[in-house]
Amino acid sequence: MLVLMTKTQGPLSTFAPRYLQVQRALQEMIEGPEYAPGDRVPSERELAEQLGVSRMTVRRAMDNLVRMGLLERDSTSGTRVSEPRVSRVLNDPRLHSITQMVAATGGRAGGRLLDFSVSPAPAKVAARLEVPVGSAVVVLRRLRLVNDVPFCLETSYLPEARVPGLAAEDLAGNGSLYGVLEARFDVRAASGDSSIGVSVATPAEARALGLPEGHAVLLYRSVVRDVEGRAFEYLKSVNHPQLVVFRIGEGRGGEQG
Secondary structure (H helix, E strand, O other), rough: OOOOOOOOOOOOOOOOOOHHHHHHHHHHHHHOOOOOOOEEEEOOOHHHHOOOOHHHHHHHHHHHHHHHHEEEOOOOOOOEEEOOOOOEEEEEOOOEEEHHHHHHHHOOEEEEEEEEEEOOOOOOHHHHHHHHHOEEEEEEEEEEEEEEEEEEEEOOOOEEHHHHOHHHHOOOOOHHHHHHHHHHHOOEEEEEEEEEEEEOOOOOHHHOOOOOOEEEEEEEEEEEOOOOOEEEEEEEEEOOOOOOOEEOOOOOOOOEO
């Protein structure tokens, strides 16, 4: 049964706009165990009656969830829980980049470079890149999109010594990081040591992915090595749990950005 949040139940209180309370209730409903991707959700009329609000309020909330990629509308079958938009295939030599993976599932890839900086490598990053603590690393933060909907937030760390002169302009638009590395620095991805787990979104991650603060996310980490076995990238990727599914392929272990 759907219940609107109250002042004592959580961050959306009775002082929040009604449509946001409905949106939160609907999001909790479709993310719960009773609904699976592809399942039809109740109609606007049914939801309005259950929640004691107007159909216009329900429609506004559902419109937001459609824009977030969590619901999809069909003129004949109503509104359904969205299928995952991106299938991230690991270790498959036929699909090297996120752009290719998005295209393989019929989506349109996009991206925004959020941050480009050079900073001293902290101990954990230095250990993964096998460089001295405090050595200069290039830090890239990118928001990846499918059909203009954010699905993952990625942070890459690269030893500056391997990519002298790399600049933010090199990654303008939806340019491939690995394409630039191969063309300019003769760095070719060959393998990756990867792990996948569940984490909790930070406030910044939640805002970027259109999720409630503290929501569960899929956390993918990888140390990517070149053809000589040298680590050249440490990648941390925070993925929207309703929009991304991971699958294991065969062959190389690294993804290309």
